[in-house]
Amino acid sequence: MAQFYSAKRRVTTRKIITVDVNDLDSFGQGVARHQGKTLFISGALPGERVEAELREEKRNYSHGLVKRRMNSSPDRAAPRCPHFGTCGGCQQQHASIALQQRSKASALGRMMKRDVDEIISGDPWGYRRRARLSLKYTAKGLQMGFRQAASDKLVDIRHCPVLAPQLEALLEPLRACLSALQGANKLGHAELVLADSGPLLVLRHLAPFSATDRKNLECFSHSENLALFLAGQNDILEQLCGEAPWYQSDGLRLMFSPRDFIQVNDGVNQQMVARAIEWLTLSGNDRALDLFCGMGNFTLPMARRAGQVVGVEGVPALVEKGRENAAYNRLNNVTFWHENLEQDVTRQPWAADGVDKILLDPARAGAAGVIAQIGRLAPERVVYVSCNPSTLMRDSAALCETGYRLTRLAMLDMFPHTGHLESMALFERR
Structure with a gap:
């Protein structure tokens, strides 16, 4: 049964x-x-x-x-953002800035087994000069915003107080423009960037725009005075309106592609570059090496003080951009090289004459592949800029085993109201 x-x-x-x-x-x-x-x-x-x-x-x-x-x-503290607690962008708006910084500095100090010497910070509001907005077309219209915490659900945002005011002011006009497009249901995402040359928009679209849509986008670009780039299914950027973007670092002009990495927090970036140069104590007799150099955020300011600077980067497009920026700023004592930094760079011709000072600015995976090589190059000072305290802790221990000691440690409050913990460390040869 x-x-x-x-x-x-x-x-x-x-x-x-x-x-x-x-x-x-x-x-x-x-x-x-x-x-x-x-x-x-x-x-x-x-x-x-x-x-x-x-x-x-x-x-x-x-x-x-x-x-x-x-x-x-x-x-x-009272959160300023009406979406706090739902949007996954910020986690700490309910805590004072002082508490956020103390907690991050304390966590960094525990991991590195020494006190933090300095907290480098800027304005905790309106600091983000880059934001990627997800787009989703529904029966109720176009949704535009960020992902919910621990979810793929889209939070439709109207305000974002951590965005640079110039970008936050674009949210509603952008929403209205995109909602009116004939191809609104074929949009992927929108990326807003605030360069020193002005704001720019990168619009990802999954089908070609009609002539009417292209004209409306051009009108929006002119009315809001922003550069507009389109990214279709072939993923190639098409510059529709505006000038190529650039930003300043240490008074130098650095041109970049809208997809190139630039530090999100300009105020902290300027201080970080200045502090790195101070810690390296560069002089006209120094040969300096910038590993994971990107397009020259540190390299070019270093070249203004050192006798000779070499920037090494694993992405060919960034190497070329670094060379263009050096030429534009008339810096003749700096060269950029494309190399795999997991291999032995000490055999490269630019390492043959020795290195006095080194700056490292690796991605989250850290710089495990180059730490032993730094020991063989034997520079007097090494400045390590980190976006991941776990890999900094690992690489720091390895660097100290090769004959260096940690003498300065700073917490970089690059992303207030979030859990991101960035830092800088100075190592000196014993």
Whole structure:
């Protein structure tokens, strides 16, 4: 005889506990201890006693959510963005800037096993000069915004207070322009960049625009005084309107392609370049090496002080752009080379004459492949600019094993209100 079972609804009772929060992690979660485990609590700040609902329990840690606060931290702040808590862009707008910086500096110090000497920061609002906006056409019209935290769901945004004001002011006009296009349902994403030459827009589209749409986009570009680039299915950029973008670093003009990497936070970038040059103590007798140099953000300012500078980069297009920028700024003592930095660069002709100072600015994967080579080149000073504290910690230990010591450490508050932790370290040969 066949037997049939009816599914019963599973009832889950989540545990409510009371804890004291004593720290803040990089994702804006309060940190407490409960039953010998670390407890991460969304919405809680250090110094607060909260009732938290346990949402996830692992062997070594747990996650919880604030149900009620018994008190409020003096570092609690009112988020400026109406989308905070839904949009995945920011995680810490509910915490004061002072607390955010203290927490990041403390985390960096723990990882590097020494105190942070300096926090390099700028304006915590209106600092982003680049934003990539997702586009989705629905029955209700065009949605434009950022992805929700831990989800692919699109958050339709109207305001973004961390965007440069000039870019934030473009959000509504851009939405109106794109919504009116005949090909609105064939749009991929829009990227806004604020160069020193003015704002620019890169528009990804999945089908060719009609003549009417192209004309309307040109009119929008002229009315908003922005450069417009189209990226079709062949992924080749077509410059429709405006001039080629450029920005300034140390008073030099650096031209770039809209897709080239530039630091999002211009204010912190300017300070970072100045501090790196100061730490390197460059003079006219120095031969300096800039590894992972990009298109010359550090290389060209270094060339204004050193006798000779070599920039090495793994992306050929950036090497060519670096050469163009050197020529434009009339810097004749700098050369750019395309090399695989995982290979032995000490055998290259530009390394034969020795190196006095080195700057490293690698991607998140770090610079493990070049640390041993730095030991053989034996420069007096090495400045390491890092966007990942884990790989900085690993590479720092390896560099110290080759005869260097860490003498300066700075936290770069490149992305306020987020969990990104960037830093700079100075190493001197023993």
